Amino acid sequence: MTFRTxxxxxxxxxxxxxxxxxxxxxxxxxxxxxxIVIDSSTISDVIEIYGTDYTLSEKTLITxxxxxxxxxxxxxxxxxxxxIVRSISVQSPFKAKTENGIVLxxxxxxxxxxxxxxxxxxxxxxxxxxxxxxxSFYIKKDPNDKGYDTGEKIFxxxxxxxxxxxxxxxxxxxxxxxxxxxxxxxxLAILKADNFNFEELESFLSKxxxxxxxxxxxxKRTSFNRSIENNLIQESSELWLVGSSYNLNIIKSDNELxxxxxxxxxxxxxxxxxxxxxxxxxxxxxxxTFGTFCGxxxxxxxKCQSMLDLVNSxxxxxxxxxxxxxxxxxxxxxxxxxEFLKKKGIIIENIESQxxxxxxxxxxxxNTCYGCIIGVTExxxxxxxxxxxxxxxxxxQQSGWIK
Numbered sequence: 118m119t120f121r122t123x124x125x126x127x128x129x130x131x132x133x134x135x136x137x138x139x140x141x142x143x144x145x146x147x148x149x150x151x152x153i154v155i156d157s158s159t160i161s162d163v164i165e166i167y168g169t170d171y172t173l174s175e176k177t178l179i180t181x182x183x184x185x186x187x188x189x190x191x192x193x194x195x196x197x198x199x200x201i202v203r204s205i206s207v208q209s210p211f212k213a214k215t216e217n218g219i220v221l222x223x224x225x226x227x228x229x230x231x232x233x234x235x236x237x238x239x240x241x242x243x244x245x246x247x248x249x250x251x252x253s254f255y256i257k258k259d260p261n262d263k264g265y266d267t268g269e270k271i272f273x274x275x276x277x278x279x280x281x282x283x284x285x286x287x288x289x290x291x292x293x294x295x296x297x298x299x300x301x302x303x304x305l306a307i308l309k310a311d312n313f314n315f316e317e318l319e320s321f322l323s324k325x326x327x328x329x330x331x332x333x334x335x336x337k338r339t340s341f342n343r344s345i346e347n348n349l350i351q352e353s354s355e356l357w358l359v360g361s362s363y364n365l366n367i368i369k370s371d372n373e374l375x376x377x378x379x380x381x382x383x384x385x386x387x388x389x390x391x392x393x394x395x396x397x398x399x400x401x402x403x404x405x406t407f408g409t410f411c412g413x414x415x416x417x418x419x420k421c422q423s424m425l426d427l428v429n430s431x432x433x434x435x436x437x438x439x440x441x442x443x444x445x446x447x448x449x450x451x452x453x454x455x456e457f458l459k460k461k462g463i464i465i466e467n468i469e470s471q472x473x474x475x476x477x478x479x480x481x482x483x484n485t486c487y488g489c490i491i492g493v494t495e496x497x498x499x500x501x502x503x504x505x506x507x508x509x510x511x512x513x514q515q516s517g518w519i520k
Contacts, residue, residue, distance in 0.1 A: 341353055
């Protein structure tokens with residue numbers, strides 16, 4: 118036997134616990150005589166000791182490094198820049214026990230209940246587990262049964278430092294924003310490209326969408342996709358990326374880009390805005406909410422309040438300008454504002470009257486709200502009925518919004 122072979126054997130005996138005695142598990146910390154400590158050691162420390170013979174399992178909120186040959190699994194938070202170990206799980210062939218006498222693959226869930234004076238388990242389809250401070254015990258269950266057998270032996274024990282509701286500790290946590298920056302850079306490169314391509318955008322979002330294995334995925338939520346005047350199509354979407362959200366407002370015609378705006382909702386600022394048609398350079402394509410009394414407190418949306426201010430100040434010209442807008446919500450508010458002025462004795466000019474007739478027959482959908490529900494769409498022609506406008510006017514009068 119060579120000297121090198123002897124060294125390798127000694128290394129395995131020293132660092133691979135399955136060749137030694139039963140190891141003692143310490144809740145909130147780790148395993149006795151093993152140097153990996155929860156909330157302190159990093160996954161680099163783990164690899165330095167156990168090597169690279171592991172299976173990597175990545176999910177949205179957790180990443181596991183499974184060393185199946187020795188029965189150890191180390192979990193990290195995929196968003197943690199420091200990649201600190203947040204939990205250690207032990208299974209066969211690892212040999213382990215707790216200080217109070219629970220032995221892996223020998224003790225049952227009934228033993229756990231008796232020792233901790235506790236009853237009950239959380240369940241998934243294939244296993245049940247009981248959680249105590251800094252440690253959890255797992256048994257297998259029949260996926261066809263709702264219940265579980267408390268006489269089943271503990272097949273896995275997890276040591277952790279979780280807080281309430283099983284949320285991993287944030288001790289020494291530092292958010293890794295590099296993947297976020299990289300994905301935003303890629304998105305902006307597509308949105309800023311001289312030869313903008315819708316297929317390239319959809320391919321990028323599809324490739325980077327949120328999935329079980331994608332911690333830094335984009336989640337696209339389309340608020341609405343509608344036809345507006347001048348043969349234009351408007352799509353408004355919300356993009357979510359690790360807690361941050363962005364509004365993407367796109368106007369196109371015959372699959373050619375007309376207008377685009379990306380807004381950072383967290384920072385309340387415009388990231389990029391571009392208009393490809395010079396004739397629409399000054400057009401307001403922002404997305405507004407149409408409604409009367411929205412939200413929990415029943416308050417008119419901001420644009421509606423602006424319309425009421427124009428009515429109270431008898432600002433005919435501004436309301437007439439709104440009426441002519443190709444922005445559906447602004448045009449509809451302009452129509453209603455002029456109708457309110459009409460009730461106050463103001464005469465509507467022919468050019469505005471003609472536009473009002475056209476608008477009252479429009480089947481364009483509005484981004485509307487009813488109480489606390491936002492995003493319900495309703496056609497302009499269904500909103501601009503005489504009966505509805507009279508009811509809205511009366512409601513605003515009674516609530517003091519119209520003087």
